[in-house]
Amino acid sequence: MKYVIGVDLGTSAVKTLLVARDGTVAAEASREYPLYHDKSGWSEQDPEDWVKGTIDALQALVRESGADPADIEGLSFSGQMHGLVLLDADNRPVRRAILWNDTRTTEQCREIERTLGDRLLKVTRNPALEGFTLPKLLWVRQQEPESYAKARCFVLPKDYLRFRLNGQIRMDLSDAAGTLLLDVAGKRWSDEVLRAFELPADLCPPLVEAGAQTGTLTAEAAEATGLSADTRVFAGGADNACGAIGAGILKPGLTLCSIGTSGVVLTHEPDASADYAGKVHFFNHGKEDAFYAMGVTLAAGYSMSWFRNAFAKGESYDTLLAGVDEIAPGSGGLLFTPYLVGERTPHANAAIRASFIGVDGSHTRTHFARAVMEGITFSLNESVDLFRKAGKTVSTIVSIGGGAKNPTWLQMQADIFQADVVSMENEQGPGLGAAMLAATGCGWFPSLDACAEAFVKRAKTYRPDAGRAERYEALFRIYQQVYAQTREMNQALSAFRS
Ligand SMILES: Nc1ncnc2c1ncn2[C@@H]1O[C@H](COP(=O)(O)OP(=O)(O)O)[C@@H](O)[C@H]1O
Ligand SMILES: O=C(CO)[C@@H](O)[C@H](O)COP(=O)(O)O
Numbered sequence: 001m002k003y004v005i006g007v008d009l010g011t012s013a014v015k016t017l018l019v020a021r022d023g024t025v026a027a028e029a030s031r032e033y034p035l036y037h038d039k040s041g042w043s044e045q046d047p048e049d050w051v052k053g054t055i056d057a058l059q060a061l062v063r064e065s066g067a068d069p070a071d072i073e074g075l076s077f078s079g080q081m082h083g084l085v086l087l088d089a090d091n092r093p094v095r096r097a098i099l100w101n102d103t104r105t106t107e108q109c110r111e112i113e114r115t116l117g118d119r120l121l122k123v124t125r126n127p128a129l130e131g132f133t134l135p136k137l138l139w140v141r142q143q144e145p146e147s148y149a150k151a152r153c154f155v156l157p158k159d160y161l162r163f164r165l166n167g168q169i170r171m172d173l174s175d176a177a178g179t180l181l182l183d184v185a186g187k188r189w190s191d192e193v194l195r196a197f198e199l200p201a202d203l204c205p206p207l208v209e210a211g212a213q214t215g216t217l218t219a220e221a222a223e224a225t226g227l228s229a230d231t232r233v234f235a236g237g238a239d240n241a242c243g244a245i246g247a248g249i250l251k252p253g254l255t256l257c258s259i260g261t262s263g264v265v266l267t268h269e270p271d272a273s274a275d276y277a278g279k280v281h282f283f284n285h286g287k288e289d290a291f292y293a294m295g296v297t298l299a300a301g302y303s304m305s306w307f308r309n310a311f312a313k314g315e316s317y318d319t320l321l322a323g324v325d326e327i328a329p330g331s332g333g334l335l336f337t338p339y340l341v342g343e344r345t346p347h348a349n350a351a352i353r354a355s356f357i358g359v360d361g362s363h364t365r366t367h368f369a370r371a372v373m374e375g376i377t378f379s380l381n382e383s384v385d386l387f388r389k390a391g392k393t394v395s396t397i398v399s400i401g402g403g404a405k406n407p408t409w410l411q412m413q414a415d416i417f418q419a420d421v422v423s424m425e426n427e428q429g430p431g432l433g434a435a436m437l438a439a440t441g442c443g444w445f446p447s448l449d450a451c452a453e454a455f456v457k458r459a460k461t462y463r464p465d466a467g468r469a470e471r472y473e474a475l476f477r478i479y480q481q482v483y484a485q486t487r488e489m490n491q492a493l494s495a496f497r498s
Contacts (some may be wrong), residue, residue: 001026004439011101013032015030017435018433033053045456075232078434081238083156088150094151103350105135112197124193126278153202185272205247210287213235240294244287246456247424261301274293299339324373334368339352378476384417398429420461424459
């Protein structure tokens, strides 16, 4: 049997999948790594932790599957987006990576808007948001000039990981789209943006398609992982692009919901003609010449993991969420907004923070757990709502990510989104999407679409219940008021955050 590997470099962990030629997942291995929040709004990781975790996970994958390394033909990547990894002349990181959910760059975002005006949206197709890469580059240049002086090139998280496995510095278009330095429709680095900020063109790595082969494993990487040095390495893509591939979102009319650390609602765009006026992100897909639009909830799964770590440390999600299905929609009048680290869609605001509204003496921890699930899903529904208002039909949503492991949450998504929600046999869509890029690159299939026919396996469809949907519609209208009602208070409270 021949195999490929998909490596998903997530925010909470790296997840590796060994996938056989018929699309069956033969083995899985993952390793967690820490997040550093040294100050309020900061979020960093050590690139060395990604490399160690991945090598460890790959070793375990090869060892525990018993697969012959010679039969593992290709490997590709899916990665958390936007994180800035600045490299020195020897390609060593000059500081820790600043991640997608780090919001320290509000000032730099305003500077980008002032400098580029309406050209920003025209060229990069996106507004200036704290999570994107360009504001982070400007922050390091202004705040840590000694680190910036050492920097020769920047890459994104999975590009650094790939470099450590194949020795080549490259960036794929789907990830480059989230830097605010790419001419998204033209598929090239924007000279105009680089010039406007006096950034040298060679700071940007060579661009490739997500499906392009970028060499093979180095001898050292092969030795460390137990893989063969002949294993072909394919560039891979942004986790949301790969999640879309792994869920079969390869043609118009299909929508994805992913609840990982972040949460996204994403629709396929066949070309760059759609204009959402910057209300949602607009990026290059991992499928050549296609695009996607998406709304992002910054703290989706992160709200659940925060809740667990703060109030039930050490418990499994299954234990934490036991009993939530016995509580009626609305959690007994308890509402949660998931703005733990600020928000992106529909409220681009780094200063907003989360709330529980309506706490009652009768509420138990289970009410709080259900309210957290509902609040995250209401936030994602703001993106569904935005797409519907822009004229998209959203009737079937494929749901992936850690949040899709819980059947009550999947039914809740159907009831709140008022759409059929489809789960996958394997909820690890981004890793599967990465494996599909490798499988197609190895020539197993003539196209990603053909690969999807064999690899994308739907498990169950959750249909909305009319009664619950009606109740949630009323609750959603109340939920939508919380942002405006708490914005000023949170702005004032920001002075008290450390
Ligand atoms: N069994 C579960 N039930 C409900 N939610 C879960 C479960 N397992 C994981 N999650 C949620 O999924 C999140 C992790 O999802 P994952 O897709 O692995 O994230 P990432 O790609 O960002 O590392 C956790 O933060 C948690 O909120
Ligand atoms: O910032 C974004 C998308 O714009 C995030 O979706 C990151 O790409 C991280 O993803 P997860 O770790 O939550 O999968």
